[in-house]
Amino acid sequence: MSKNKIVTCIDAGSEYCPCYLAESDECITCSQLQGNSFCDCNWSGVCIYQEYTWCGMKKKTPREAIESEIIERKQIGDDVLVLRIGVSKTLARQLKQPGSYVFLRHPEKPMIFDVPMSIMAADAEKGEIAIAIHILGVKTKSLLACDDKILLKGPYWNGLIGYKELKNVTNQNVLVIGRGIALAPAILAIQYLLHNKNKVTFIIDKGRTGSAFINESIDALEIDRHYLNLRSTGGLEKLNQILAEGTYSLVYSGGSDFLHEVVKDRLSRLGRPVKMVAINNHELCCGEGVCGSCTARTLNGQRVKMCKSQIDIEEMIEGGNCNG
Numbered sequence: 001m002s003k004n005k006i007v008t009c010i011d012a013g014s015e016y017c018p019c020y021l022a023e024s025d026e027c028i029t030c031s032q033l034q035g036n037s038f039c040d041c042n043w044s045g046v047c048i049y050q051e052y053t054w055c056g057m058k059k060k061t062p063r064e065a066i067e068s069e070i071i072e073r074k075q076i077g078d079d080v081l082v083l084r085i086g087v088s089k090t091l092a093r094q095l096k097q098p099g100s101y102v103f104l105r106h107p108e109k110p111m112i113f114d115v116p117m118s119i120m121a122a123d124a125e126k127g128e129i130a131i132a133i134h135i136l137g138v139k140t141k142s143l144l145a146c147d148d149k150i151l152l153k154g155p156y157w158n159g160l161i162g163y164k165e166l167k168n169v170t171n172q173n174v175l176v177i178g179r180g181i182a183l184a185p186a187i188l189a190i191q192y193l194l195h196n197k198n199k200v201t202f203i204i205d206k207g208r209t210g211s212a213f214i215n216e217s218i219d220a221l222e223i224d225r226h227y228l229n230l231r232s233t234g235g236l237e238k239l240n241q242i243l244a245e246g247t248y249s250l251v252y253s254g255g256s257d258f259l260h261e262v263v264k265d266r267l268s269r270l271g272r273p274v275k276m277v278a279i280n281n282h283e284l285c286c287g288e289g290v291c292g293s294c295t296a297r298t299l300n301g302q303r304v305k306m307c308k309s310q311i312d313i314e315e316m317i318e319g320g321n322c323n324g
């Protein structure tokens, strides 16, 4: 199967396209910027090759880390930190898209401390974003030491695999499943789905972090809620029942790759097609398709850079190099 049939770049047509990859014949979308002399991309937006030519055969200015103000920090329980961060109104608007994330870093740490964090809320009028951080290891522990300033690099958008399914669903029943810290990015997705007149059922599994950090964000949302433990037999039975009775057109899986596999398996048994979208759990380091840490193989053996590539969810290899 041709590479361009299934892989699209989330940055294609954005102010960050063409990027470093175009300069080295590694563009994800444009066949000419992959070193070919023909054009066979499936991209219907602004021609990337033309943009590259207009930029004098150079990339556009890449994202840079900006020192940003921490407006509020709240520690919830032992290991969840919620930060409200001041950003430009433009950046807050760009980060409202479901699947948006940024790289955060302590101002005194080197770039190897960059850590990808999803946007839980973005307020374009105030120029603010909110992020919930599960403190785990060396990078997230260093964020605990940030008092009033933090380095922030963004916007990045590839936090969801199968994004186009979520974008295209209107006036449907949608099931959103979130577990642990991955409840945070579910909020932007739910807001987007509600805006498109969908009816949303939200399964909330507190996982290892608890779910208190999303309470404020979901209080005002008109959604059905179920609090389940998806690692228990009872929780899985209830999930089966909700899926069987719900006539959902789309299911959003927000959790580990194990959860994605459970959801995929349950959907395959329903006997009718239901689209799926899943959060991107790959290990992202540079976010620009350069460092290679997020490279994965699809089912047809193709190597893809998961920080930027959108693939069909069926192409996602089980486990891959995801963090589970």
Ligand SMILES: Cc1cc2nc3c(=O)[nH]c(=O)nc-3n(C[C@H](O)[C@H](O)[C@H](O)COP(=O)(O)OP(=O)(O)OC[C@H]3O[C@@H](n4cnc5c(N)ncnc54)[C@H](O)[C@@H]3O)c2cc1C
Binding pocket: 101, 115, 116, 117, 118, 119, 131, 132, 133, 134, 135, 136, 137, 138, 139, 140, 141, 158, 159, 181, 184, 185, 280, 281, 282, 283, 284, 285, 322, 323, 324
């Ligand atoms: C698109 C995206 C959005 C994310 N959003 C959030 C969020 O909103 N809140 C949150 O708390 N966490 C989020 N994460 C996960 C977070 O980036 C990792 O937990 C973090 O990198 C752990 O780093 P550490 O050094 O503290 O822990 P480590 O000791 O390095 O790792 C602890 C765990 O995190 C996994 N991990 C390590 N580095 C990465 C990495 N660069 N990318 C993904 N997983 C990694 C490891 O496999 C391990 O399971 C997101 C990850 C991605 C890819």
